[in-house]
Amino acid sequence: MAEKPTVMAVLGPTNTGKTHYAIERMLAHRTGVFGLPLRLLAREVYDRIVKARGPSCVALVTGEERIIPDRPQYWVATTEAMPLEIGADFVAVDEIQLCADPERGHIFTERLLHARGLLETVFLGSDTMRGAIAGLVPGVQFFKKDRMSTLTFAGSKKIGRMPERSAIVGFSVENVYAMAELLRRTKGGAAVVMGALSPRTRNAQVAMYQNGDVDYLVATDAIGMGLNLDIKHVAFSSTAKFDGRRMRALNTQEIGQIAGRAGRHTENGTFGITGEARPFDEDEIDAIENHRFAPVKKLMWRNSDLDFGSADRLIRSLEAPTHDPWLSRARDADDVLALKALSNDPDVKEKLTGPQRVKLLWDVCRVPDFRGTSESEHYALLTRLFEFLTGKGLAQTRIPQDWLAKAVERIDKPGGDIDTISKRLAYIRTWTYVAQRRNWVEDETHWRQETRAVEDRLSDALHLALTQRFVDRRTSVLLRRLKQKETLVAEVNDKGEVTVEGEFVGRLEGFRFQQDASASPEAAATLRTAALAALRPEFHLRADRFYNAPDPEMDYTTQGGLMWGSTAIGKLVKGADPMRPSVEVFVDEEAGPDVADKVRRRAQHFIDRKVAALFEPLTTIAKDETLTGLAKGVAFRLVEQMGVIQREDIANDIKSLDQEQRGVLRKHGVRFGQFTIFLPVLLKPAPTRLRLVLHSLWAGLSEFPEAPPPGLVTIPNIAELPRSHYTLSGYHPAGARAIRIDMLERLADILRTKDSRLGFEATPDMLSITGMTLEQFSGLMEGLGYKGEKAERPKTKAAPAPVPEPLAEASDAPVNPIPEEVSLLAPAPEPEPVAAEPAEAAPEAPAVEMETYFTFTWAPKPRPRPERAPRPQGERPQGDRPQGDRPRREGDRPKGDRPQGGRPPRDQNRGPKPEGEAAPVAAEGAEAPRPPRGDKRPDRKDFKGDRGDRSNDRKGGGEKPKFEARPPRAEKPVDPDNPFAVLASLKLK
Numbered sequence: 001m002a003e004k005p006t007v008m009a010v011l012g013p014t015n016t017g018k019t020h021y022a023i024e025r026m027l028a029h030r031t032g033v034f035g036l037p038l039r040l041l042a043r044e045v046y047d048r049i050v051k052a053r054g055p056s057c058v059a060l061v062t063g064e065e066r067i068i069p070d071r072p073q074y075w076v077a078t079t080e081a082m083p084l085e086i087g088a089d090f091v092a093v094d095e096i097q098l099c100a101d102p103e104r105g106h107i108f109t110e111r112l113l114h115a116r117g118l119l120e121t122v123f124l125g126s127d128t129m130r131g132a133i134a135g136l137v138p139g140v141q142f143f144k145k146d147r148m149s150t151l152t153f154a155g156s157k158k159i160g161r162m163p164e165r166s167a168i169v170g171f172s173v174e175n176v177y178a179m180a181e182l183l184r185r186t187k188g189g190a191a192v193v194m195g196a197l198s199p200r201t202r203n204a205q206v207a208m209y210q211n212g213d214v215d216y217l218v219a220t221d222a223i224g225m226g227l228n229l230d231i232k233h234v235a236f237s238s239t240a241k242f243d244g245r246r247m248r249a250l251n252t253q254e255i256g257q258i259a260g261r262a263g264r265h266t267e268n269g270t271f272g273i274t275g276e277a278r279p280f281d282e283d284e285i286d287a288i289e290n291h292r293f294a295p296v297k298k299l300m301w302r303n304s305d306l307d308f309g310s311a312d313r314l315i316r317s318l319e320a321p322t323h324d325p326w327l328s329r330a331r332d333a334d335d336v337l338a339l340k341a342l343s344n345d346p347d348v349k350e351k352l353t354g355p356q357r358v359k360l361l362w363d364v365c366r367v368p369d370f371r372g373t374s375e376s377e378h379y380a381l382l383t384r385l386f387e388f389l390t391g392k393g394l395a396q397t398r399i400p401q402d403w404l405a406k407a408v409e410r411i412d413k414p415g416g417d418i419d420t421i422s423k424r425l426a427y428i429r430t431w432t433y434v435a436q437r438r439n440w441v442e443d444e445t446h447w448r449q450e451t452r453a454v455e456d457r458l459s460d461a462l463h464l465a466l467t468q469r470f471v472d473r474r475t476s477v478l479l480r481r482l483k484q485k486e487t488l489v490a491e492v493n494d495k496g497e498v499t500v501e502g503e504f505v506g507r508l509e510g511f512r513f514q515q516d517a518s519a520s521p522e523a524a525a526t527l528r529t530a531a532l533a534a535l536r537p538e539f540h541l542r543a544d545r546f547y548n549a550p551d552p553e554m555d556y557t558t559q560g561g562l563m564w565g566s567t568a569i570g571k572l573v574k575g576a577d578p579m580r581p582s583v584e585v586f587v588d589e590e591a592g593p594d595v596a597d598k599v600r601r602r603a604q605h606f607i608d609r610k611v612a613a614l615f616e617p618l619t620t621i622a623k624d625e626t627l628t629g630l631a632k633g634v635a636f637r638l639v640e641q642m643g644v645i646q647r648e649d650i651a652n653d654i655k656s657l658d659q660e661q662r663g664v665l666r667k668h669g670v671r672f673g674q675f676t677i678f679l680p681v682l683l684k685p686a687p688t689r690l691r692l693v694l695h696s697l698w699a700g701l702s703e704f705p706e707a708p709p710p711g712l713v714t715i716p717n718i719a720e721l722p723r724s725h726y727t728l729s730g731y732h733p734a735g736a737r738a739i740r741i742d743m744l745e746r747l748a749d750i751l752r753t754k755d756s757r758l759g760f761e762a763t764p765d766m767l768s769i770t771g772m773t774l775e776q777f778s779g780l781m782e783g784l785g786y787k788g789e790k791a792e793r794p795k796t797k798a799a800p801a802p803v804p805e806p807l808a809e810a811s812d813a814p815v816n817p818i819p820e821e822v823s824l825l826a827p828a829p830e831p832e833p834v835a836a837e838p839a840e841a842a843p844e845a846p847a848v849e850m851e852t853y854f855t856f857t858w859a860p861k862p863r864p865r866p867e868r869a870p871r872p873q874g875e876r877p878q879g880d881r882p883q884g885d886r887p888r889r890e891g892d893r894p895k896g897d898r899p900q901g902g903r904p905p906r907d908q909n910r911g912p913k914p915e916g917e918a919a920p921v922a923a924e925g926a927e928a929p930r931p932p933r934g935d936k937r938p939d940r941k942d943f944k945g946d947r948g949d950r951s952n953d954r955k956g957g958g959e960k961p962k963f964e965a966r967p968p969r970a971e972k973p974v975d976p977d978n979p980f981a982v983l984a985s986l987k988l989k
Contacts, residue, residue, distance in 0.1 A: 006120050007137055009096070011127040012145035013291040014260025015269075018124045019228075021145070022092040023048060025122060026074060032090035033075045035082040035111060037098055038225050039064070043199035046076040063368065064432035064455075065199075066448060080107050084115055091117035095225060096125035097253075097296065099132065102243070105300025106330040112136060114304070128253060128295045135326050136299070149263035153285045154270035156277075157235060160186045164215040165232040168274060169258055171220060171241035177418075179237060179275075180218045180470040189214045189471030195222035198425055200459035205466065214471055224258035234262040235274040252284050253293040260291075301327035306362070308355040311343035314362060338365040341379050348383060351390045361386055363437065370429040381430075389440060398442045399434070407431060412454045414461035418469060421462045428455050468504070468516075490534035496567070498531060505531045510567040511539060511587040511599060532590040539591035547602045554606045558706045560693055562603050570603050578698040579611055579618075579642065611694070614687045617679050618643055621668045631661035634677070638670065642691045643682035644727055644741070647675055673745040675732055680742055683730040685710040695728050705729070713771045714739050714780070735783025737776070743769050756786070756858035778854050787859035795851040 010018050023045065026032035036042045039062045046060045046067075059072035061081045075083055079093060093115060099108040112123065113136060123133065123140075133140055159168065159182050168183075168190075170176045176192060183190040191209040193202055209217050210230060221241065223229065236258075240249045263269025271288065273279060280288075287293060303320040307313040318336055321329055332340075339362060342348045352358055364386045369378045391397035408431055411424045432455060434440055435447040490500050496507045505527060506515040513535060515528050546564055555563045562570040562583065570585035583603045587596040612619065621627070621635045630653050637650055647654060654672065657665075662672065669679045682691070689707040696704035705725045708715045714737040717726070723733055731738040739747070747769050754760035762777055770777055778788040 005116065005118060006141060007116070007123075007139060008121070008141045008143060009123045009125075009129070009133045009137075010143045010145060011125060011130060013126070013147045014257065015147050015149055015263055015265070016145035017148065018145055019045065019094060022094070022122050022124055023052075025120065026090045026092060027052065029089040029117075029119060031073050031086070031088040032092070032117070033077065033082055033084065033086070033088045035077055035079040035091075035093045035115070037079055037095045037104075037108075038195065038222065039078055040195070040197075040199055040202050040222065041094070041225055042076050042078050043203070044228075049074055049076060064429050064436065065452065066436050079104075079111060082111065082115065087118055089117055089119040090122075091115050091120075092122040092124065094124045096123040096133070097129050098125075099129070099299040100296045102300060102331065103333065106302035106333075109299045109301050109327065110304050112299070126253065126257070126293070127291070128293050130295065132296050132299055132326055136324075147260075147263075147291065149266055150268045151260060151263055151289055152268070152270050153280070153289060154233060154272040156273045156279065159183060159274055162187075162216065162235060162274070163233055165230060166215075166235060167217040167219055167223060167229070167231045167233070167261065168235045168237055169219055169221065169223070170237045175237060176218050176220060177470075183216050183218065184470050184472055187216055190216035190218045192466050192470060193217060193219040193223055195220055196422060196426065197462070198429075198455055198459040200456055201425075201463045201466075204459075204463040208467070208471070218470075221254070221258055223261050224254070228264070229261065230264055231262050232267070232269055234259050234269070234271045236272070236277045237275045239273075239278045239280075249278075252287050255280075255284065256288040256291060256293060259288055298328040299326055300330040302330045302333075308358040308362070311339070311349070311352055311358055311361065314358055315340060315343070334369060335362075335366045337375070338379060338382055341375070342383060342386065345383060348386060351386070357390065360389060364389065367430065367433055370426045370433070371423075372426060385434070399440055401442055404431065404434075404441060404447065408451060408454060412457065414457050416461075416465075418462065418465045421458055421465055425455065425458045425462060428458060490531065490538060492535075492538055498535065500531055500534050508535065508538070508542075510564060510569040511542065511585070511591055511595065513588055513590075532588065536590065536592070539588075539595050543591075543595040543598045547598050549602075551606055551609065554603075556607065556610070556690075556693065558689065558693065559704050560697060562607070569599060572607065572693065572697055574697050574700065578640070578694055579615060581607060581611075581694060581697050583607060610690065614690050615642065615682070617669055617681055621665075621670075624664075624668065626664060627661075629661070630656050631665055634665065635668075638677065638679070642694065642728070643679045643687070644691070644730060645677050646727055647673065647677055650677065671745070673741065674748050675744060676727070676741045678730075678741055683740070683742060688728075688730050691728055692725075695724075712740070713743050713769070714776075717783075733783070735779040735781075737772075737780055737783070739770060739780060756856070759789075759855045759857040762854050762856065774852060774854055778856075781854075781856050785858065786856040788854045788856050790852065790854055792850045792852050795849040 010021060012018060022034065026034055027049070034045060036045060042060065042062055046058060049058045053074070055067075056069050057071070057073040059069060059075045060067040061075060061077040061083060063078060063081060075086070075088065077083065079098075082091075082093075084091070093108065093111045096108060096112060099105050099112055101108070112133065115121065123129075123137075127144065130142060134142075157163075159179060162168065162183075168179050170179060173194070173196075176194060180190045180192055191205040191214050193205055197205070206229065208214055217223075217229065217231065223231075236255070239255070240247055242248075259271035261269075262271055301322050301324075303317055303322075305317065307317040315336070318339075319329075319332075342361060342365060343352070348361065352361065364382050367382060367385070371378070385399065388399045388403075389397060408428070411427050411431075413424065414421070416424075428451060432448075432451040435444065435451045438444070441447050490498060492498050492508050496509055497504060498506050498508050498513065504516065506513055508514075513528070513532060515524065515531070546569070549564065553565060556572065557563060560572040560581075561568050562572065562585075568586060570583055572581045573584050575582040583600055585596060585599045585603055587599055618639045622639050624635070627635050634650060634653055634657065637645055637653075654677065666672075669681055671678055671680055682688075685707065692705055692707055705721065705728075708729055708731070715731060717733045717736055717738045726733050726738045727741075730741050732741055732744050734744075747766060750763070750765055750769070762774060762781075767774070767777055770780060772780060778790070781788055
């Protein structure tokens with residue numbers, strides 16, 4: 001005959017061994033299911049059973065975690081996830097007094113009424129449930145268990161005077177963090193336990209407390225649900241909490257449940273208050289000490305016989321009333337509220353085509369809001385999940401893997417502070433819950449492992465963050481080692497993190513130790529002493545590696561810093577010479593003078609070689625003994641200015657250079673531009689960057705200018721920046737932009753061929769050199785001293801090339817090289833008469849496409865005229881004759897009729913130009929861009945070598961040569977038919 005099933009209720013206060021008794025009873029059966037109220041408790045019981053029987057026969061099932069071996073015998077689960085359909089021999093439900101909880105009470109009531117083992121059923125909880133269980137469960141057997149230790153009230157204590165092995169209870173995250181921070185400052189730290197923690201994080205924190213690394217525990221009321229800890233005293237920082245809807249005071253039974261965690265086995269415990277908590281009255285203290293609480297009169301209940309015919313029928317079945325005097329219909333939980341909201345959505349309602357879809361909607365609505373977001377955000381997520389699972393057809397589909405992968409990837413970031421990691425943990429719990437649902441995702445095994453792995457990484461990161469913020473364990477470890485006079489072992493990983501005896505103490509950045517700022521001020525000095533003592537060998541090893549490191553591993557910053565890889569090891573300082581800076585290294589004094597000297601010498605070698613390599617042309621010029629006189633002075637100025645110098649700064653010296661001296665300088669790569677004297681090779685990005693740093697060091701600037709990005713022809717011209725910064729960067733300011741020096745000289749070569757007085761148009765070559773539009777180029781030319789006039793004209797298409805007619809074979813007629821239509825000597829052809837035609841309606845003229853063009857003329861602003869002494873009476877300077885004194889003679893050249901390519905007109909107020917005067921200067925100190933004189937077309941003295949040795953002719957009394965801005969025109973033979981030929985021949989005679 002089969003054994004008759006028994007139902008037992010094991011009731012009693014905390015620390016009575018009820019959980020231990022239920023585990024032993026379950027292991028006495030072949031199969032069993034154990035339901036617990038918290039995931040943390042389920043994990044703790046699972047670990048105990050695995051330790052007793054091994055992992056191959058124990059399964060763990062929670063909302064976010066499933067560990068199911070091939071043939072499990074014992075199932076440990078949260079109360080909601082209990083697998084009752086397997087028909088286990090033994091069933092146990094812990095904390096059965098939660099039947100009266102307004103939020104989750106209906107789940108525990110359902111288990112009380114219907115969860116049964118084939119052979120034995122055990123309900124564990126408070127003695128306050130005796131009457132309710134007796135009224136609802138027929139034939140139940142009661143077993144009362146007494147507390148194994150005494151619990152007494154210890155009054156009020158400040159946190160600073162809290163005894164060791166104490167747990168301080170708070171009811172908000174902010175309150176828990178504040179108390180943990182205070183304990184770290186006064187007691188060395190505390191472990192933190194909250195219901196929102198993952199089991200991995202909670203176990204790590206509890207282990208830290210149980211091992212004695214910290215003597216204090218700060219927790220929420222989560223410790224009241226069966227966590228077995230070695231606690232001697234429980235202190236309440238508050239006696240009120242927010243229950244999800246409102247702030248309310250704790251009842252006596254809740255206080256007793258939490259206070260009962262004090263004392264373990266036969267060791268007595270105490271409880272009390274701290275901070276601003278409300279004092280307990282005498283009746284409360286007596287009830288807690290003697291475990292006498294008011295019995296439970298009503299249990300929360302919700303109908304479990306659900307109707308999935310439609311959404312409305314499902315809601316009505318959930319709202320069905322009860323007539324049992326022990327039961328009270330529970331208020332709508334979050335899942336019912338979500339069902340009502342989603343069933344009113346037209347898109348969702350359209351997909352509810354049958355009972356299976358309604359049941360699927362109910363399963364989706366039961367996804368908990370772990371994230372704690374607003375209702376609208378949570379409902380939007382549930383709607384999206386339901387759309388994925390329903391798809392377009394009738395069959396159930398799956399959540400897209402790429403969408404789920406992106407959602408998980410956004411969360412898989414272990415970095416951040418405690419709040420950030422805690423929020424990510426809450427988010428990953430949602431996807432862990434989704435991955436545990438059958439037929440919701442493809443490759444369920446993969447996503448369960450993936451979400452579990454993300455949760456483990458976040459849990460470890462949260463434990464580390466909590467430890468670093470609220471625990472000063474490393475100080476105690478280091479002090480203990482120092483007192484024992486043992487050699488401390490320091491390690492530095494590839495990220496520069498320093499650990500001493502396995503404890504994180506700071507970072508080693510180059511040759512400086514950056515201590516972790518979270519250490520308490522009292523222990524900071526001791527911590528630094530211990531760390532540096534252990535790091536001394538590491539300093540020498542690192543100095544040897546740095547001394548033997550190749551130059552490519554080192555670099556300098558635009559602000560003069562010296563880098564070894566990504567680590568700052570020093571900075572450049574002003575030296576005795578602009579091109580030989582000194583080095584200041586960043587080395588801790590504790591590293592010793594030998595380490596500092598070795599680092600300094602290697603850094604100085606690096607920067608010296610860098611300067612020598614990038615400025616080798618300047619070094620060659622400085623050492624050239626063939627340079628003498630003015631050429632040597634110009635070379636000195638170039639070296640002093642690091643290869644780039646404004647021409648106007650040494651204009652007189654340049655004009656005094658003869659062609660031979662210029663040739664010697666050109667052999668060294670010096671280019672004599674109209675605006676700048678420079679070495680083109682030193683305009684490359686690397687020399688330019690170093691030139692700016694060296695100049696800024698020598699000038700003593702507090703903030704160094706940065707080099708422009710490579711490859712830019714023009715950059716913005718910022719008025720606040722000195723002009724010298726642009727010159728050193730290889731640019732010349734002109735208007736709103738600054739143009740690169742070499743490109744400016746190329747532009748000057750083109751402008752030299754244009755008539756800057758009569759005006760010229762911008763050509764594609766000019767725009768190509770500058771990389772500008774017409775509008776931008778106009779601003780650049782105005783900055784160079786030109787005036788641009790904008791105009792429009794009809795856009796013409798290029799006419800097809802005319803096909804030449806074949807010449808007559810016997811034609812002896814001379815060919816005129818100038819076509820008749822453009823020859824000045826050919827008579828104008830008479831117009832042919834046109835026959836009158838009858839007037840017709842003129843066709844509408846087609847729209848003419850217009851093009852914009854600019855005409856530029858030389859228009860420098862006049863410079864202020866210098867003061868001159870008064871002239872003697874009767875003396876008339878040359879050029880003061882009024883233009884209208886004599887009548888215009890025949891043959892006079894019209895005003896402004898200069899040869900094409902001539903120089904811009906001189907300012908009439910400046911008087912005659914002295915020999916060797918520089919080019920006219922535009923407004924505000926800008927050079928006047930007359931036809932530039934670069935290497936291809938040097939200035940006046942440059943022409944000596946190009947036109948023969950005319951200087952010798954002048955010394956011998958020869959006529960002074962005249963130089964034109966363009967070659968002379970070729971002389972044409974005199975036309976014998978010209979009436980002026982006779983006069984010309986008479987003049988020659």
